[in-house]
Amino acid sequence: GIQVEQSPPDLILQEGANSTLRCNFSDSVNNLQWFHQNPWGQLINLFYIPSGTKQNGRLSATTVATERYSLLYISSSQTTDSGVYFCAVESQTGANNLFFGTGTRLTVIP
Amino acid sequence: DAGVTQSPTHLIKTRGQHVTLRCSPISGHKSVSWYQQVLGQGPQFIFQYYEKEERGRGNFPDRFSARQFPNYSSELNVNALLLGDSALYLCASSGLGLAGVNTEAFFGQGTRLTVV
Numbered sequence: 001g002i003q004v005e006q007s008p009p010d011l012i013l014q015e016g017a018n019s020t021l022r023c024n025f026s027d028s029v030n031n032l033q034w035f036h037q038n039p040w041g042q043l044i045n046l047f048y049i050p051s052g053t054k055q056n057g058r059l060s061a062t063t064v065a066t067e068r069y070s071l072l073y074i075s076s077s078q079t080t081d082s083g084v085y086f087c088a089v090e091s092q093t094g095a096n097n098l099f100f101g102t103g104t105r106l107t108v109i110p
Numbered sequence: 111d112a113g114v115t116q117s118p119t120h121l122i123k124t125r126g127q128h129v130t131l132r133c134s135p136i137s138g139h140k141s142v143s144w145y146q147q148v149l150g151q152g153p154q155f156i157f158q159y160y161e162k163e164e165r166g167r168g169n170f171p172d173r174f175s176a177r178q179f180p181n182y183s184s185e186l187n188v189n190a191l192l193l194g195d196s197a198l199y200l201c202a203s204s205g206l207g208l209a210g211v212n213t214e215a216f217f218g219q220g221t222r223l224t225v226v
Contacts, residue, residue, distance in 0.1 A: 004152075030211045041147075041198050043217040086152055090212055096166050097143060098202070098215060100152030 002027040002091040006101035013077050013108050021072040021104045023087030031090035032063050033098065034072050038083050046072070046085075077108045112137070114203045114218035122224045123191050131186045131221045135203030141165070141212065142184040144176060145200040147220075153200055159184055160206060188223075196225045 003026040013019055023032075034046040047054050047061040049070065054061055058077075063070040074081055084105050088098040115134045123129050135142050141160040145153035155168040159178035178184045188195055198220045205213040 031214075033215065035217075041200075041220045041222065043153075043200065045214065045216060048214040088152075088215075095155070095168075096210070096212060097155040097158055097168070098145075098153075098212075099155070100145075102152050 001094060002029070002089060002099050004087060004089055004099050004101040006085075006087055006104050008104060009102065010105045011107070013106065015077060015079060015108055015110050017077050017108075018073070018075045019077060019106070021074070021085055021087075021106075023070040023072070023089075023101055025068050025070075025087075025089045027068070027094075028092040029065065029068075029089040030092050031098070032070055033088050034061055034070070035086045035088065036081075036083050037086060037103070043086070074106075077106075079108045079110055082106055082108050114201055114216055116199075116201050116218035116221050118221060119219065120222045120224075122226060125191055125193060125225055127191050128187065128189045129191060129223060131188075131199050131201075131223075132183065133186070133201030133203075133218060134183045135201075136216055139203040139205050139216075140182050141204045141206055142178055142182065143202040143204070143215065144184070144186045145202065145217075146170070147198040147200060148196075156186065191225045193225050196223060198222050 035043040051065040084103040143158040144156040147153040157176040158166040201218045202215040204215040
């Protein structure tokens with residue numbers, strides 16, 4: 001199946017700092033989503049972004065489908081941003097399900 | 111509108127037992143998918159159902175089965191539980207867009223299964 005790699009695996013930030021999380025994938029995709037998993041396990045939708053750029057408050061995301069990567073930007077980070085960020089993709093060929101990366105664990109310290 | 115709801119939220123079972131997990135999708139969504147997430151990893155796909163038909167199956171043993179009901183809710187069944195089945199089980203709800211592409215998936219809060 002499609003391979004999804006996320007970097008960095010771990011990130012520690014001071015509150016107020018900015019960060020960029022990266023997601024590389026090995027095949028063309030129909031669907032790409034970014035999620036934030038809170039400490040209770042809930043996956044919270046951040047972006048549905050198979051291509052292009054979107055912004056939502058302090059968060060924005062860009063997917064360059066032709067080059068098979070997506071970036072998630074977090075600006076002015078807050079302690080509530082802590083958690084694990086997952087990128088998930090649905091391949092254009094093969095299975096009709098989301099393949100998840102291994103995630104980026106973000107810790108924001110006050 | 112209610113989001114995706116799963117029950118129960120927590121469950122403890124003994125090795126060899128079976129378990130049934132339940133999921134109700136977002137109103138209007140006809141597709142339900144199940145994922146297993148073990149500690150420290152990303153969720154892994156188990157099944158997808160659309161209009162009561164199995165649309166996809168991940169690399170899981172036959173001990174895992176699922177079904178979807180006419181109201182689009184779904185059950186995941188696991189027989190002969192093993193210690194390694196301990197995980198967070200997530201249900202996702204989505205629609206089906208053009209050319210059979212899934213629309214945005216929304217997840218429930220999960221069922222945390224512990225096998226002892």
